[in-house]
Amino acid sequence: MRHGHEDLEPEHRPEAVKARLSQAPSASSMPDAVLGGIDGCVTTFAVVSGAFGAGFSPTVALVLGFANLLADGFSMAVSNYEASQAQQEHIDSVARRERHHIQLIPDGEREEIRQIFRAKGFEGELLETVVETLTNDHDVWVDTMLKEEHFLPPVGLNPLRAALTTFFAFIVVGAMPLLPYALPGLDTTTQFLASLVIAGAMFFGIGMLKSLVHEGPVLRSGIRTLLMGGAAAGLAFLSGHLAHALFGLG
Template identity: 50%
Template sequence: MPRLEHSHKPGDIAKRLRHGPHVSYLRDWVYGGIDGTVTTFAVMAGVVGADLSATVVVILGLANLLADGFSMAASNFTGTKAERDEYEQLRSMEERHIDLAPEGEREEIRQIFRGKGFEGEALETVVNVLSQHRESWIEAMMAEEHGMAAVQRSPARAALYTFIAFVVCGSVPLLPYLARVDQPEWPSAIMTAAVFFAIGSVRSLWSPKSWWLAGTETLIIGMLAAGVAYAVGYGLRGLV
């Protein structure tokens, strides 16, 4: 049955809007978790396929957790910072254009909203109102002309959440080996599959896919990566 995600009472709306848009770092958690689990288990699968000792599995698994986790966090930091730099550059350009060519910028607003179906007096009202409020004018151009959101994510937080998710989720395949259980390969594979499915299910929070379909998709991708690594390790086992 359809439901409303939040209240639409005037007081509740005012309270929600007063705090501004929410900055989500969910995708950083999911990306870090998926990559950490896939790469760690893939490394371990390759080592197991090569028929090396459990000690080697643990050493390479831990090395991957720290080195690859830091690498991914650093990449996410750089990428997110590049997005913020691009936003600031485009915003500075729009501010300059409004100062130097205001009529041209008004025409851009006019054509943008004409494309949305506004016509005649309603269209001119939108153009006049926006062009009288500089901040709203700039934000409209950033969103409509450049597709840039006004809410920007923190590069440091994005990197931190990615690293934490990478280490936490990526450590799961190692647990049976660290616990020194008998034949740790199968418990590790089962636990890893569960993590893949759980991470994929979380993806459904911002995906039109159902939780079980998103979970199954991620499970298949992750286990395929592990299978490739195992096959490579198995094929090279005679060289070690």
């Protein structure tokens, strides 16, 4: 989505810029929500597809779907927690090491700042002013080294928030393809087709939402996510159908 000058001008006024930049840095939870939603929908619809392909009853599909939904959602949340925690611990470790280096060899660390900003085009007196300004405050100095030397954000995503976002997105979106199996009076084929439509809508909707947040091509992102989810479900269906043919399951 492109904005005109009239749309962008208010948020670039001095007071608006100051307010925005004064906020504490924080990582976005959108990647965790997208990951959890897509994986939850893939997980449950893959179970539904596999059960339908194998000829299992709707009750079996529903039980397996909910069991996988809770177990995989919890497992994914824990994994995301551990990954986010590991990232934050890595950032903290690098920051501690940089602070230690600043205490031991400040001139060497200033030279690193100098060369980093010389590579950006700063020269002469202006370069020395930049180096002096950045190294006057150790917090600013360390944050600069994190971003410019190690390509790390000063603050990672809160591990608990990452885990909870992933878990709830997984559960909410993943439960959608199971809804037709909880409704009485529908035959097996109708339940599967309804689940197929719901899962397709979830995949497409998540893709569109992700694109809207990041201002990308909405339709293309929706179709791409739909195709990836459909491919996973197709593999599950073929696996169930093959198991039924080979082993007589169902």
